[in-house]
Amino acid sequence: MTKKTYQIQIALRGSKPKIWRRILVPSDLLLxxxxxxxxxxxxxxxxxxxxFIKNRTFYTRIMADDDWGGEMDNVDYSKIKISDLLKKEKDIIIYEYDFGDGWEHDIILEKIESNGMNKNIPTxxxxxxxxxPEDCGGIWGYSEMLEILKHPDHAEYEEYIEWLGGEFDPKYFDKIEINEMLKTQDFGCFELF
Structure with a gap:
């Protein structure tokens, strides 16, 4: 069976201007x-x-003492490949990060390449x-923060600058830096949760 490469767009819901990435990953990648x-x-x-969410099923890290209860179906995502959920172009799943801030990302399968794994992926x-920034209050808190940062005379401006540890550039994006992290780490970060 020929390995496939997925071209995927990740877009943060509600972000204006849109915060998004286009990546290549192997189709047999575990969630x-x-x-x-x-x-x-x-x-x-x-x-x-x-x-991850698709059709009211929740794919997540399941721990031995998890007792979610309720009407939700929870599936251990360490056993599910992205190709189990994204089967054809334009298929979408949701990735939710930080249940308090509720960062929802649309994960869209843009293209399926059957040329094997000859590309440097993930990329x-x-x-x-x-x-x-983490813990800024979700999309609404982020929008409010950006508005305050436009006005140095705003009462909360200095507080935000201190909390951020300096200036924050909402337009910043460095593809080279991201790809270096993908190459040098175990898919980019240590699994904490």
């Missing part, structure tokens, strides 16, 4: 490893819980805009 690639390419720090092809 648990795909999570690490998303963290690296988007710029998150892997500090919070996360899950980031392109993208736009900086990832929001």
């Amino acid at each position: 648990s490893d795909f999570h690490k690639i998303i963290q690296t390419t988007m710029g998150w720090t892997n500090s919070h819980l996360h899950q 980031c092809l392109t993208g736009k805009n900086n990832c929001p």
Whole structure:
């Protein structure tokens, strides 16, 4: 069976301007490893819980003492390949990161290449805009923060600059830096959650 390469777009829901990445990954990649690639390419720090969602089924890291209950179907994502959920071009799944801030990402299968694994993958092809800082309050908190940062005379401006540790460029995106991280780390980050 010929290995396939997926071209995927990751887009942060509700972001204006749109925060997105286009990546190449192997089709047989486990969701648990795909999570690490998303963290690296988007710029998150892997500090919070996360899950993939398709058709009201939740794919996540299952721990021995998990007792989710309720009406939700939870599946151990360490046993599921992305090709199990993304089967044809334009298929979409949702990746949710940080249940408190509720960062939802649309994961869109743009193209399937059956030329094997001759490309340096995983790799980031392109993208736009900086990832929001962790714990800034979700898309609404991020929008409010950006508005405040436009006005140095705003009462909360200095507080945000201190919290951020300096200036924040919402347009920043460095494909070379992202690809270096993908090459030098185990899919870009240490699995904390």
